[in-house]
Amino acid sequence: MAKQILVVDDNIASLKQIEAQLTSGYEVSLAKSGALALQICRRERPDLILLDIEMPEMDGFETIKQLKAEPSLNPIPVIFLTGNHDTAIEIRALQSGAMDFITKPANKDILLHRLELHLQFAAYQNSLKNTVAELENTIVTSFAELVECKDYNAGIHALRTGKYTEVLGRELLAAGVFRGELTEAELEKTVRAAPLHDVGKVGISDIILLKPGPLTGEEFEKIKKHTLIGARFLETVYERTPEQYYLKFAKLIAEGHHERYDGKGYPQGLKGDDIPLCARIVAVSSVFSACLISRAYREALDFETAFRIILDGKGTSFDPRIVEIFEAARDRIADLNLSQETLITIQGRKLRNEENIGC
Numbered sequence: 001m002a003k004q005i006l007v008v009d010d011n012i013a014s015l016k017q018i019e020a021q022l023t024s025g026y027e028v029s030l031a032k033s034g035a036l037a038l039q040i041c042r043r044e045r046p047d048l049i050l051l052d053i054e055m056p057e058m059d060g061f062e063t064i065k066q067l068k069a070e071p072s073l074n075p076i077p078v079i080f081l082t083g084n085h086d087t088a089i090e091i092r093a094l095q096s097g098a099m100d101f102i103t104k105p106a107n108k109d110i111l112l113h114r115l116e117l118h119l120q121f122a123a124y125q126n127s128l129k130n131t132v133a134e135l136e137n138t139i140v141t142s143f144a145e146l147v148e149c150k151d152y153n154a155g156i157h158a159l160r161t162g163k164y165t166e167v168l169g170r171e172l173l174a175a176g177v178f179r180g181e182l183t184e185a186e187l188e189k190t191v192r193a194a195p196l197h198d199v200g201k202v203g204i205s206d207i208i209l210l211k212p213g214p215l216t217g218e219e220f221e222k223i224k225k226h227t228l229i230g231a232r233f234l235e236t237v238y239e240r241t242p243e244q245y246y247l248k249f250a251k252l253i254a255e256g257h258h259e260r261y262d263g264k265g266y267p268q269g270l271k272g273d274d275i276p277l278c279a280r281i282v283a284v285s286s287v288f289s290a291c292l293i294s295r296a297y298r299e300a301l302d303f304e305t306a307f308r309i310i311l312d313g314k315g316t317s318f319d320p321r322i323v324e325i326f327e328a329a330r331d332r333i334a335d336l337n338l339s340q341e342t343l344i345t346i347q348g349r350k351l352r353n354e355e356n357i358g359c
Contacts, residue, residue, distance in 0.1 A: 002027045003119055004044065008037040008063065009052035009081065014104065018050060018081075021108045026115075034063030041073050048119055050102075053082045053093065061096055068097045071185045077122045079114060081106065157286075157293050158195040163336055164285035165194040168322070171329040172281070177321050181277055186249075190278040193250035197257045197282055200230025224266045230254035252276040257283045262316045272319075280319045284310060284326055287317070288333075303334065 256279030
């Protein structure tokens with residue numbers, strides 16, 4: 001499929017000239033202002049932008065600033081077009097986040113060569129990003145499977161918690177409940193981190209984790225420590241790999257997913273908004289997922305009972321704003337529960353306990 005190039009210039013003659021040079025092999029869109037360019041980018045997301053610097057109202061520098069401020073538009077490569085040969089302008093162009101600059105009027109051969117060069121580089125970066133994301137997801141799955149080695153259902157629960165977190169998080173974003181606090185980028189990291197919430201259970205005795213009856217007070221105090229064990233472990237991993245920023249979210253979630261909105265949770269007894277937002281979201285999805293899975297001490301609960309447990313925890317166990325969105329998203333959440341015959345496949349491997357598995 002032909003690559004889409006967006007050309008932005010307030011000079012109509014310049015727009016038409018570049019369009020004529022690119023008609024062979026590219027799908028070309030034109031915008032005569034920075035504001036219109038932003039609208040087109042949000043709607044169509046071009047593969048590359050040719051952006052004039054000197055424009056009225058919103059010049060090229062302001063346009064690229066706004067492009068780079070939006071996570072979905074930030075990766076689009078930008079090449080500045082300028083008739084100004086001032087070195088200071090060229091340096092500022094590169095410092096602003098542009099990949100390159102071309103002087104006007106643009107030579108066709110130079111223009112096509114630069115376009116192909118940066119399109120190929122962008123494709124390579126995207127491929128590398130996907131590879132890294134796959135590697136990160138593999139690491140997360142592997143950590144979840146560490147928990148699975150101690151309790152198979154816990155491994156299923158960890159992975160499914162991520163799915164509920166994604167649905168709930170997207171509904172929160174759409175509703176704008178935590179506008180300015182929850183962004184697309186933060187939700188992505190929260191979803192990626194969610195399956196690690198119980199990784200600290202690898203440090204808890206199997207005798208306690210798999211005990212078929214009620215825990216003693218002493219045993220419960222020990223199992224509560226999985227929050228701190230997981231947080232310390234994830235903090236150490238994050239310190240060694242700080243570029244894996246989702247691990248910072250994972251640490252906050254591991255430590256905070258058993259805190260309660262009313263301050264009666266553990267390990268720190270945090271209350272209300274003092275609990276990190278990512279942990280408050282995962283607290284809801286984690287409890288709901290756990291209710292639907294059989295444990296050594298009880299059978300799995302049905303959907304209606306599990307759903308009611310979340311609603312009953314509004315304002316006590318859980319952030320009431322999150323519970324309201326959870327309730328509004330009931331149909332989407334219900335759709336994630338699979339039939340008894342359905343199997344989840346992770347990395348080509350089928351999980352057991354099909355009767356207890358939800359997506």
